[in-house]
Amino acid sequence: xxxxxxxxxxxxxxxxxxxxxxxxxxxxxxxxxxxxxxxxxxxxxxxxxxxxxxxxxxxxxxxxxxxxxxxxxxxxxxxxxxxxxxxxxxxxxxxxxxxxxxxx
Ligand code: HEC
Numbered sequence: 423x424x425x426x427x428x429x430x431x432x433x434x435x436x437x438x439x440x441x442x443x444x445x446x447x448x449x450x451x452x453x454x455x456x457x458x459x460x461x462x463x464x465x466x467x468x469x470x471x472x473x474x475x476x477x478x479x480x481x482x483x484x485x486x487x488x489x490x491x492x493x494x495x496x497x498x499x500x501x502x503x504x505x506x507x508x509x510x511x512x513x514x515x516x517x518x519x520x521x522x523x524x525x526x
Contacts, residue, residue, distance in 0.1 A: 455517040462509045483522040487514040
């Protein structure tokens with residue numbers, strides 16, 4: 423009786439290991455541009471989501487980035503002081519944006 427149980431267990435386990443294959447998650451690396459106080463952006467902008475999430479927006483204008491940083495602080499309660507917010511906005515506009523008064 424014990425042998426049959428063990429054999430059944432063995433068969434079930436082998437059957438499962440054929441069916442359940444490990445899923446490979448795609449890994450997308452979004453390196454942050456170094457310099458211009460990138461460490462400030464790293465310190466704060468990676469608390470809640472990845473850098474990829476930020477860069478998925480593509481190149482954006484200064485009003486977009488300052489609005490986005492303000493949204494992170496006001497709505498999502500990102501703990502970033504005024505000075506550091508400005509450093510991050512300048513960093514984002516320089517490396518992931520352009521100077522413009524347009525809202526996008
Ligand atoms: C306290 C958590 C938190 C921190 C810290 C944070 N974010 Fe976010 N961020 C969010 C959440 C939540 C969303 C998703 C909002 C949504 O789906 O509408 C988001 C979404 C975004 C988006 C996608 C566009 C959008 O408007 O939803 C961008 C860009 C972004 N964050 C940039 C930043 C930057 C830059 C920083 C650093 C200054 C930052 N975030 C820090 C919580 C945070």
